Amino acid sequence: MDLDERKLKILQAIIRNYLETGEPVGSRTISKYTDLNLSSATIRNEMSDLEELGYILQPHTSAGRIPSDKGYRLYVDHMMLEKEEQLNQATQEVKEMQRILLEREDKMESVLKQMAKMLAANTNYATMISAPQVRGNKLKFIQLSRVDKHQLLTTIVVEGNVIKNSMITVDEPLDDETLLKLNILLNTNLNGLPIEEINLAMIAKLKQQAGDCADIVAEVMDAVASQIKNDENIEIYTSGANNIFKYPELADNQRASELITTFEEKQLLTELVNESLTDETGTGIQVYIGNETPVKTMKDCSVVTATYELEEGMKGTIGIIGPRRMDYDKVIDTLKTLKSQLDTIYKKDDGRT
């Protein structure tokens, strides 16, 4: 048995209808809904076939059909190309988002938060955005400054202009000359070095050269190290978690509680980010339907992720999480447009953080 033209059309009709209503769809509905001019009985036969093939399923004996994960997958992979014309609407919405983004403050963090928020408002799904992650992190600038007698400030800048500070308390005040010497020592030895290459041997060498100030060097290196570590738990911003209450199939206490926890403990979302960053399929957009998701608590959801890339190889992930019957067309369009807009926004001004 094969998927002929007509079966495809019927499957498509079933999915479209189910995406809208969230109710199982029956043969009679399809018979009227499509332009195939077939009676419900015929549709029934076809539906029976489609079920046997695994594209749809019945929640119970005398109910209509709903799409299976396999059915959604087919839809997402092959059946969405046809409705190019709607893309305009999504573009429109993203244009609006861009307008607001341009009134942004200069801080990456608030831009990303804003973006997550707007995506959530526009799509009515939950959203997440991971801050761009630099892979091959090189030290660009390092400096010690005296803030007052007993406090030194370390400022570390790595490629991509990510800045990190930390305070060091010293018992003995440092004179200007020593401070200058230390700064020169640190910069000449460390500038341009990938953080990964700073190993124990190098630290030992530095300490030796620093002489009396070995402790201080140690503290500075600690600060650098914590920069690496900090990089491991990626910053993730989420928004619109409350949207899950709009979809009854997700809103029961058990599920809702789990999902809310997942959004709160952003930790768990890193799975999504990693998955999405590694597996590049060309478009940079990936769709996880139901059980395909890497996050177990989302097995009743669908997740669409997009990878965005700023200059200097900084990559991040945008994700949209909703029910299985998500409006894939709109979501994917929106993400595609957003992705390209992000490029243009950030290509213009020079790599500020």
Next chain:
Amino acid sequence: MDLDERKLKILQAIIRNYLETGEPVGSRTISKYTDLNLSSATIRNEMSDLEELGYILQPHTSAGRIPSDKGYRLYVDHMMLEKEEQLNQATQEVKEMQRILLEREDKMESVLKQMAKMLAANTNYATMISAPQVRGNKLKFIQLSRVDKHQLLTTIVVEGNVIKNSMITVDEPLDDETLLKLNILLNTNLNGLPIEEINLAMIAKLKQQAGDCADIVAEVMDAVASQIKNDENIEIYTSGANNIFKYPELADNQRASELITTFEEKQLLTELVNESLTDETGTGIQVYIGNETPVKTMKDCSVVTATYELEEGMKGTIGIIGPRRMDYDKVIDTLKTLKSQLDTIYKKDDGRT
């Protein structure tokens, strides 16, 4: 009609029982529960009185009684003193928290996040913590550094060692001498100054003295300004929002969705922080029952807040949000202990951020 000893005891018994079960409590239950040796009929008469006085109410005609807001208020204000002996348990739990806190990283942010998380885990309520806010913000240190040809880094430290950076892009490379002059100019004029006192006149004067570099001074001042602005939207960390699902009276979709949104848009929680910071009642602990709360979405909840204070007048707020039938004793004890522990932890090491 007055509140005699016996009525108080009965009211207390009703509240205690309701806190545990969450179900309306009947006369027969109380008759057995207390050591008053009274029949249910007598209790009924007393309960009828208590209802008339407004301390308890009936959800419907033939149900037991539940405490009213007035009843809870009486309980919290006057009836909790008696059970000092349980304090041990709370102290124990906080000791455990302290142990984990001491393994902290050196960053305020992660400490606070951790703390919120642990509070939530221990109490089974939702929690929030606001980062300490400095009121009379004085500039302590300001510096421009060259990161590369076209990029300057501004580092600003204000009292309380809050550090802020921002990148400035310049078209014309600056030579070392100019940079040094600028740094001296900025520091001699601005150090020790409360941020509020930096006005337009002062900025104009600085620009004039800077001559060619007026634009750069302008950008630096922008960075300082954004430090102030940033202070307006306080950082708030939350945890345990999912706990609301443990209390059926909060877990219906409507309410849950609103509460979750409130926790996500931490913005709304600033109300709580402000209220709590201003109104000092000596202990620094405040209890909002039901409609007393400053946040409308929490009108079906009770909120307990505590103000903590680090050195240098930095104040923050810890809040616990749960159902009306919250275990006030435990929550208040926990907050009190935590408050004092926080003091000792941070009094020891010198004002690191």
Next chain:
DNA sequence: TATTAGCACTCAATCGTAAAGAGTGCTAAT
């Protein structure tokens, strides 16, 4: 006079049954 036993009454929750409605699968006719 305060307390208690007893009883009638109220109301929410639960259960079972019936009826309605949506949808299917199958068969026979077209």
Next chain:
DNA sequence: ATTAGCACTCTTTACGATTGAGTGCTAATA
């Protein structure tokens, strides 16, 4: 190959009966 028709299944809704917890009132009691 398609369709009309019908029996059947299963969920949803409605409804009434029953149960049980709890109250308020009254009359008896200490």
